[in-house]
Amino acid sequence: MTAVFDPVMKEHLRRIKDHVTYTTYLGCKIQNELIQMLASEVRKTILAKVRRAKYFSIILDCTPDVSHKEQMSIVIRCLDDSESSTKVEEYWVQYLEVDDTSGLGIFMHIKNALVNLDLDINDIRGQGYDNGSNMKGRHKEGIILFLEEFREDGYDKAMVEAKEMTCEMGIEAVFQEKRVVRRKKNNLVKLQLTDDEVLLRSCKNLESSLTHRGCSDISGDDLFSELTFLKCSLPREAKTTIDVVNYLKKMDGCFSNAQIAYKILLTIPVTVASAERSFSKLKLIKTFLRSTMSEERLNGLAMLSIEKEVTEQLDYTDLISIFSSKIVRRVAF
Known part of the structure; x- marks a missing residue:
């Protein structure tokens, strides 16, 4: 079926039928090995970006699959500043089969998952859950x-x-007749209109909120000084939070506290839509005819499908070398 759309597979099957080659590499074990190798490389790429960003948030949602197992979708939100312009990214990480959906049960599952992913739970700055269920x-x-x-x-x-x-x-019918539309002020205007006393108090509160075990990500006093200076130096073109982060990035550490504060602001999730979207892939991959699919294969296929953009950026030359070097193959690649 794949050969109908893929000329490489079509040629491969022709060679097999014509007895040009006798090694097919179409068995289920080889399939699983290829899936896991590709998914592992995609996951490594994603986790490297998360560690580079340092601060991240987790987005969680649960749904039963076709075999009535409760699957928890884990999505990580962070800033990707590997390019010239910073972007807010939400990466799907894995499905996790859970047998305890209580608060403590989910926490333990997440804690173990983060350990396996080699991510520090102390770097989490936001959490998103869906209570619709x-x-x-x-x-x-x-x-x-x-x-x-x-x-x-x-x-x-x-x-x-x-x-x-x-x-x-039996519910009181109270509805807002018309929503009041307010025009959003850009970052520079908001900053300039904020009173110094209010700004200092907010900086102190943020320092307190980000304090854990006696350490804080920022200094409230230093953040106040940096923001006070930014009132005059921030360019008028910096209208969005991303614009401010990109400007601070160019300053090469001159506004370290402000840069951290804005990064954490962008890291906090506002919706759980990414986790919801991953369930559509779950239903496409684990169907009634594939209800006995292993969790490892499910996560591998889901990773390649959901994070398609990352998958397409992989260097397949290196992957072929890795594949051929793992086990002694019948055919030299």
């Missing part, structure tokens, strides 16, 4: 129907029916 029964179904109605027929009609629905459910 706690909403069950007819209330959940009613809200889903309301959202569908909102999407299809617009706000006004859906709002009328939503009020009727809340009356039937």
